[in-house]
Amino acid sequence: MAKISLLKCDDYNRVNSAVKESVHLLGGISSFIKPGEKILIKPNLLAPKEPSKAVTTHPEAVKAVIQLVKSAGATPIVGDSPGGAVRDIKNLWKVTGMEDICTREKVELVNFEAAGSKAFDIGDNNVKRVNFSNAVLNCDGIINVPKLKTHSLMAFTAGIKNLYGCVPGLMKVEYHKLASKNKDFAHLLANIYLFLKNKIRFTIIDGVLAMEGNGPSSGEIRRLNVIAASADTALLDAVMLTSLRRDISKSEIFKKLMISKKDTDGAEIIGNARQDFNFENFKFPSLRKLDLMPKPLIKILGKFLWVHPEINEDVCVKCMMCKKSCPANAIYKIESGYPRVEDKKCISCFCCHEMCPYKAVDFAKSFLAKIFIKED
Known part of the structure; x- marks a missing residue:
């Protein structure tokens, strides 16, 4: 069973040490990355929102991962495809703080749309062929750095949902049409995860400032003060959901991936214990009460x-x-x-x-x- 690292972090001024310690607890960066590799750091850049809004991954968390990749002798690049209707990528980079961080760290910011894409049959029943950005396909590995938020359709967005950003531009909108129901879209997300699974070195969730209520952009900011990491993206998501008192047996994603409460109960939690965090009374989207x-x-x-x-x-x-x-x-x-x-x-x-x-x-x-x- 994969390890799940949970660390308390109550300030983004201290997130650098929390990110690095969380990866150290998992075995250290050298156990995930080899010198000379090209590693894509994949944050959540849904929309041009300031980091304080808790809509996007905080740039200080991305900076910490950049420095870890460099320390392993690898080359980091940073990229994501925002919501399908967002066209001004340079403005998004500026507002989210990614441009500043990557300029200072001398790291390339990749435009997923401009990089081109290639389509694959990933075994989904509704979307027969899924396009992935060449920036994703051509890297040696991915470090997934999502934001912990709620989602009006899927209830929760973290590691697995963040990978939907590997699909470029308006194609994401088209796939929503083809897989519009909760179950269908959940299966699409699960199939995308399975397709990319072997590329993902580890996932590290930014939950210092999270979002509850009717997310992923219109919810309420919730201070969870957590940095969570694991080499197993799906198990990490499941552990975080159960920690927030959500019944994962209702999740179509975890049904598809055959992950149950037995798996989360058996996960090895390292760092801080779950009871050390303020996970009580976390508000999920009001619409998702229908799932119950x-x-x-x-x-x-x-x-x-x-x-x-x-x-x-x-x-x-x-x-x-x-x-x-x-x-x-x-x-x-x-x-x-x-x-x-x-x-x-x-x-x-x-x-x-x-x-x-x-x-x-x-x-x-x-x-x-x-x-x-x-x-x-």
């Missing part, structure tokens, strides 16, 4: 139990990022200039909610959904 309902009941209630995105015109600035992010073309502009969701076309993937820079996408619920889904 018995499946037969959901089938019976059917069309009377629905949730769709809804534009809050009091907050909306008419940037139309929601429309650009919608894989189903279910959002259009009305005469006043505001976007409107066409419910019949909506596939409830909530990409619009994920990508809205102004938190202007709310959730419209049926009468029954309002009963079952109450905001915390």
Whole structure:
């Protein structure tokens, strides 16, 4: 069973030592990387948000990994493909702090879209061929550095979900359309993980400032003060979810990967113990309360139990990022200039909610959904 390193870190000024110590506890950087290798450091760069917003991986965590890779005699590069509708990659690098860190460390920032891509059959039932950036395919190994956040469709995003950023640009939007349901998208994420698994040297989660509630960009900042690492990305995600008191037996990702509570209970935790952290009462997306309902009941209630995105015109600035992010073309502009969701076309993937820079996408619920889904 793989080791899971958990270390307390309450300040990004101290994250460098926490990251390095977490890797040391796993066996040291030289046990994962050989001199002369080219290693892709893959943070979460969902959108152009400042590090203090807890939407993206903090640059100080990335800096620590860069220095570790250099110390092993390897060449680090840094890259990610942001949300499909984000076009100005240089602005994203600047706002997230990645440009500054990589300039100071003399490390290449890679544009996944400009690098080109290649398609592969990864055995997914809904997306027959998945494109991966050549920046991912041409490196010797990957160090996965996700942000710990909630996710309105998948409930949770960390190591496995972060790998979806290896798919370049608007292809991510298209795959959301082909695998729009929770189970289908979960299987796609699991299959992407399995395809890349042998390239991943280890995953290190930035959970100093995390996000709870209706993430991954519109939730609430939650200080968890944790740096978590493991060579086993899937087990690490599962351990973190169970630590946050989430029943992983409800997760379609872990069902697909055949990971259960027995696996998390048997994991070797090193560093700090789970009880040393403030993991209690972590808020998951309100929509995911439907996951706790018995499946037969959901089938019976059917069309009377629905949730769709809804534009809050009091907050909306008419940037139309929601429309650009919608894989189903279910959002259009009305005469006043505001976007409107066409419910019949909506596939409830909530990409619009994920990508809205102004938190202007709310959730419209049926009468029954309002009963079952109450905001915390």
